[in-house]
Amino acid sequence: MTADARPGTVVRQDARGVAVLLEGGPELWCAVRGRVHLEGASTSTTTVAVGDRVHVRLGDDGRGRVEEVLRRRSVLARPDPHHERRQHVLAANLDQVVVVTAARDPDFAPGFVDRVLAVAEWSRLDAVVVVNKMDLVAAPPPELEVYRALGYGVVTASAARGDGVAALTAALVGRVSAVTGHSGVGKSSLLNAVQPGLALKVGAVNEVSRRGRQTTTAAVYVPLEAGGAVVDTPGIREFGLFNxxxxxxxxxxxxxxxxxxxxxxxxxxxxxxxxxxxxxxxxxxxxxxxxxxxxxxxxxxxxxxxxxxxxxxxx
Ligand SMILES: Nc1nc2c(ncn2[C@@H]2O[C@H](COP(=O)(O)OP(=O)(O)O)[C@@H](O)[C@H]2O)c(=O)[nH]1
Ligand SMILES: [Mg+2]
Ligand SMILES: [Zn+2]
The missing domain is CATH 1.10.40.50 (Probable gtpase engc; domain 3)
Known part of the structure; x- marks a missing residue:
């Protein structure tokens, strides 16, 4: 790192550049132009991804420029359909994938859970299965015992009653988690129970993707006050068709x-x-x-x- 460069984390991305949360400092919009030195990941088509640890050089105009991307400890990636030997990085430096489902309304969907678990295995990430709306059923879905036996984390919850929020918080704190789940399962309700206002920050990704070019892959990285972060990667849901x-x-x-x-x-x-x-x-x-x-x-x-x-x- 050169003398005037500062370390940070990429928290958002759109067609024009990336937002970097500087260590101990504010967020800075940075252009990504020209050559960026990338340690490892030579097969990536995404030079800089949400979650990347970067070194940023501050320009005289008050804007930043990403100078270096540090080695990634993990990537959530999918093969690039246009380049056989490359992959598109949805997010970098994740610890786990958290798949949120409902016990009912909508019905528990083990097929979707299994696809997300396969995605996590592909990216060599841990996975946690969260089943919300437990207040609507007499007993948890029997599939959960199978997931537990396979070594996956399982959390049963009811955002409506407050059950399971402590267990979910414990699963999230100190780790970087990609959170995914179908709409209506109570993802926003649970995230807000973990940390007030969290769902709004995570939901900000929709604003980015509406004006951005990468409508299905834009991601957002939201630090948790207690440590760790939640990453929303809309692209993960389309992994049912991953190549x-x-x-x-x-x-x-x-x-x-x-x-x-x-x-x-x-x-x-x-x-x-x-x-x-x-x-x-x-x-x-x-x-x-x-x-x-x-x-x-x-x-x-x-x-x-x-x-x-x-x-x-x-x-
Ligand atoms: N019965 C019940 N309803 C819930 C629970 N959590 C969320 N909901 C309701 O489910 C609907 C969808 O919740 P929301 O958090 O917006 O889901 P999201 O689309 O996954 O973010 C809303 O009407 C919530 O009030 C729960 O634990 N039990
Ligand atoms: Mg929501
Ligand atoms: Zn066989």
Whole structure:
């Protein structure tokens, strides 16, 4: 870092540049032009992403310029459909993905949860499943026991009653979390219960994306007062169609990953191949039929990409 450069975090991004929250200081709009030195991630099509730690040089005009992007400890990325060997970075330096659902109204949707969990696995991030509106049901969805057994964090909550807010806060504090979920599940209600006004700040992403060019990928990074941050990445919801090579998908389901060594073929896609160990594992209750069904549905949405490899998270 040169003498007049200052460290900070990219908190918003649009077609014109990025907003950087300077360490101990204000937010500064910065142009991203010319060459930016990028440690690692040479396959990224997004030179600077929300969540990036950067060094900013202050100009005489009071504006900043991103001089350097520090090595990313993780990336939430999807393959770039136009460049086979590149990926589009939705957000950098995340610790976990938090998927918010409702127990009812709208109905609990394990298929959506499974897709988001697969995305988290692809990016090598932890994941937490939050089920809100527990006041509307007598018992939690039975699927939650499966997620717990697979090692995922599970939080049941009712923003209406205040239940689970402490557990959700504990899961968020000190970590950088991408929070996602369908509209109407109570995401805003829960975020405001964690920290008053938080949903409004997270919701500011919609303002950015309306005028910005990257309508589906604009993200916003909101620091939490107690430490850590919440990142809203609208692009994560479209990950149902993400372009990962099919042969990678079995590794994105922890339960199938555990069974795969028993399949006859190491590249088994668990869809009826001879010697596939999954049907027996389902019969034995080791893999649930609905997780296997989620996996098959996700597989169907993917193009049959054979010839290319893409960098995974951590690059
Ligand atoms: N019964 C019940 N309703 C809730 C709960 N949390 C939120 N809601 C309601 O669900 C609707 C959607 O909530 P909102 O926070 O805007 O959801 P978002 O679209 O995910 O941000 C609103 O009418 C809320 O009042 C809850 O725990 N229980
Ligand atoms: Mg909302
Ligand atoms: Zn198999």
């Amino acid at each position: 990962v090579p099919r042969r990678e998908v079995p590794w994105l389901f922890r339960d199938l990953r555990a069974v795969a060594p028993r399949c006859r073929f190491p590249d088994c896609l668990h869809r009826g191949e001879p010697g596939c160990a999954v049907p027996a594992a389902v019969a034995a209750g080791e893999v649930t039929a609905w997780r296997h069904a989620s996996y098959l549905r996700l597989l169907e949405t993917l193009p049959d990409v054979k010839s290319w490899e893409i960098g995974r998270g951590g690059g």
